[in-house]
Amino acid sequence: MPNAKKPSRPRAIPIKAPSAARNRAPRNRPVEDDRIPKKTYDLHTARLRERLVDLQVELKEQPYRVLLIVAGVAGAGRGDVLNTLGGWLDPRGVETFSFTAPTDDERTRPFLWRFWRSLPAKGKIGVYAGSWYTETLAEEARSQKDLVALDADLERIRRFEKALVDDDTLVVKIWLNLDKETQRQRFKALAADPNTAWRVTEDDWRHHRIYDRLERTAVHILGATHRPYAPWTVVDAKDERARNLAVGELLLDQFAAHRRRLARLAHSRKPGRPVAAPVSLRPTGLRRLLALPLEQTLTAEAYEEKRDKWLGRLNAAVRAAKLAGRAITFVFEGWDAAGKGGAIRRLTSAIDVRDYRVYAVAKPTEEEYAHHYLWRFWRHLPRDGQVAIFDRSWYGRILVERIEGFCRPDEWRRAFQELKDFERELTDHGQIVIKFWLHISREEQLARFRAREETNFKKHKINEEDWRNRRKWNGYEIAVGDMLALTDAPAARWHLIPANDKRYARLHILRTACRAIQSALETP
Incomplete structure (x- = not known):
């Protein structure tokens, strides 16, 4: 067995130009050699596979997940890399996603909706062949x-990745790069072989023709999303091994x-x-x-008189929306x-x-607890x-x-901004x-608690908690005061409802909902 040392590892770099970054040559071969010998590759592959499986065994016991995003130049071998990784890793701990252009249904929700829903549970690896970067790059190509x-x-992507990393997610981002000439040669070689010609599409050739423009876009995207908490690493893909x-x-x-x-x-x-x-913040x-x-307060007669009018207006507002x-x-x-x-x-x-669904929010299930705390809300x-209505x-x-x-404490403190960012995703869409916020006095709450205990059909509504x-x-x-002060936003205001009198509160909510919808529809 040759005394071969493993190839030098790529490093996260400040992004200048994808074509400027390459892997260094393995230490056991001349620098000018363009390929790793197969025997050396097989040796390192065996060791690497063992270590990757060990990683997965350890990850199962950890309270976090790993996301691997593989992007890059057309023809750089993204599919080959993912297939190779699939052979090295235990598939039971891996979830692979290949996002392309959003479907019609996906376009009816915020941009990040489909990616939040895809996030793996803690202890797993999520491999993204297509990711939140794919559509941005594709739009530039079109x-x-x-x-x-x-x-x-x-x-938007930076906020998303920051929220995941703050939740202890490991985000690994890799850009597979090829220079323009190598890309052309690879396409020609694939197209010349009847068995591989299917791998080169008209889109691939079109991307090759606008290579320089796409490279400038890639430089911009990688530079703008290269952060200490989620850095990009550029890997030269000329040598497949x-x-x-x-x-x-x-x-x-x-x-x-x-x-x-x-x-x-x-x-x-x-x-x-x-x-x-x-302590109040x-x-x-x-x-x-x-x-x-x-x-x-509102009398029963006054409530009945005004209720139908505001129900009708609300119905019209919802239909207009x-x-x-x-x-x-x-x-x-x-x-x-x-x-x-x-x-x-x-x-x-x-x-x-x-046209509506009501979601009564209780404590997280075991599945929900294994995800970011916002995951269960993105799903709905x-x-x-x-219309979605969240009861809590x-x-x-x-x-x-x-x-x-x-x-x-560090989790709930940063949540104020995370919640504003979440709602911003909704309103931006x-x-x-x-x-x-339905507000009652302490005395009114006590009276209602006692009434629940004394009324048979309401007893289920009260417990020790x-x-x-x-x-x-x-x-x-x-x-509550901190919530009102720190999560109020122009496009997602808090409406405080005096609720000591139920009739007054219900009518106030109908009226406020109607006016809020109408105002939003009138805003460009």
């Missing part, structure tokens, strides 16, 4: 995209670096624990909450026994049952023209999870986001 629009897409080894070694290297990083972070991260008296929200007048291809997402948050369920029933009575986003929502992250210690949450009223009040 027609040059406006730079402002392109940069908006890249900013060196290319394959480089990708495998890179996956191992970044996994080891990620493991060391998390070990360092473990020493500085404070564990989540219940908080009796949280932005007191203006709490002042807004406490200033809300709760004495408004559907005609305009605008989805609507309602978020209902509020104190226990504040009347969210009753308000939702009145709201849905104005909407065609075929409505199509254009449809993603705001549990900064309410119950903060107060009860279900997540770490054109969704209308309407958020309600409700009483336990009530004992933490002051803490939750501060958390």
Whole structure:
């Protein structure tokens, strides 16, 4: 067996031009040699495969996932690389995705919807042959995209990857590169062989003809999304064996670096624990909450008189949104026994049952817990023209999870921005986001709790957890105030609903929903 050393590993680099980066030659051969000998390749492959399987065994026990994004120049061998990796890895721990142009159904939801849904659970590797970069590159190939629009897409991608990395996901991004002449020679060789001619399409040749323009776009995209938390590594794909080894070694290297990083972070991260008296991050929200007048009432006669009018207007507004291809997402948050369920029933009575879905959000299932906390909400986003109603929502992250210690302090602190970014994805797509906080007094909550205990058909609505949450009223009040102050946005406002009187609250919600939809439809 030859005393061969493994090829030098590729490194993450500041992106200048894809064609400028190459793998260095293995140490056991002359630098001018263009190919790794097969015997050397087989030796390194055997060792690499063992180490990759060991990685997967270790990953099964870890509370994070690995995402491998393989992109690159046409003809660089992306499919060959993925097939090779598929032979090296245990397929039971790998999920492979090949995203191409979005389907008609996928276009009816925000850009990132299909990618969030695809994310693997913790302990697994997600391999992306096509990813959130694919459509951006494809659009540039079809027609040059406006730079402002392109940069908006890249900013969206940066936020997405940052959210995943903050959740301890390892994101490995590889760009397989070929120079223009090598690409031409490879296409010609494939096209000349009847057995491989099918691998070269007219699109491939068209991409070759605009190689220089696509390269400039790739330089821009890679440079704009090359970040310390998710760097790009450019791998020269001229030597297929060196290319394959480089990708495998890179996956191992970044996994080891990620493991060391998390070990360092473990020493500085404070564990989540219940908080009796949280400190307000932005007191203006709490002042807004406490200033809300709760004495408004509405007689049964006045309610009946006005209800049908606002139900009719709401029905017209929802139908207008559907005609305009605008989805609507309602978020209902509020104190226990504040009347969210009753308000939702009145709201849905104005909407065609075929056009809405109600999601009652409880604690995460085992599957949901194995994903990013926003994953379960991305899965339920409505199509254009449809309505989603969330009875409790993603705001549990900064309410119950903060107060009860279900997540770490660093997790709920960064969630304020993550939630704003999430809703920005919805509104940028054109969704209308309407958020309600139903507010009642502490005394009114106590009266409703006791009424539930004394009414047979309402007893199922009250349990010990409700009483336990009530004992933490002051803490939750501060958390709600921070939520109102730090997650209010022009396109996703919080509407505070005085809910001591149920009739007043229900009519107020109908009126607010109607006006919010109409306002959104009038906004360009």
